[in-house]
Amino acid sequence: MKAFQVIGSYDASRVGYRKSIQRFNVQVAAADEAAAKEKVLSDLGSKHRKKRPEITFTEIRPLSPSEVTDPVVKHQIGEGR
Numbered sequence: 001m002k003a004f005q006v007i008g009s010y011d012a013s014r015v016g017y018r019k020s021i022q023r024f025n026v027q028v029a030a031a032d033e034a035a036a037k038e039k040v041l042s043d044l045g046s047k048h049r050k051k052r053p054e055i056t057f058t059e060i061r062p063l064s065p066s067e068v069t070d071p072v073v074k075h076q077i078g079e080g081r
Contacts, residue, residue, distance in 0.1 A: 007057070010022055
């Protein structure tokens with residue numbers, strides 16, 4: 001597993017309200033960039049009820065173990081011991 005920084009945004013608007021864009025910046029552990037993107041799509045879809053077309057990605061970049069700040073991701077990549 002490798003660590004990735006995923007940056008993007010999604011449409012957080014509700015019907016009848018003004019347009020609202022919510023930005024996100026998350027760290028995930030995944031085998032490659034495609035798996036990291038899939039993980040974020042899955043998480044945002046389940047937590048915020050967002051459809052895949054409503055989520056846009058700005059950047060997906062690998063992180064070195066020293067750059068990881070999320071303790072769960074550190075454990076998943078084997079650095080949290």
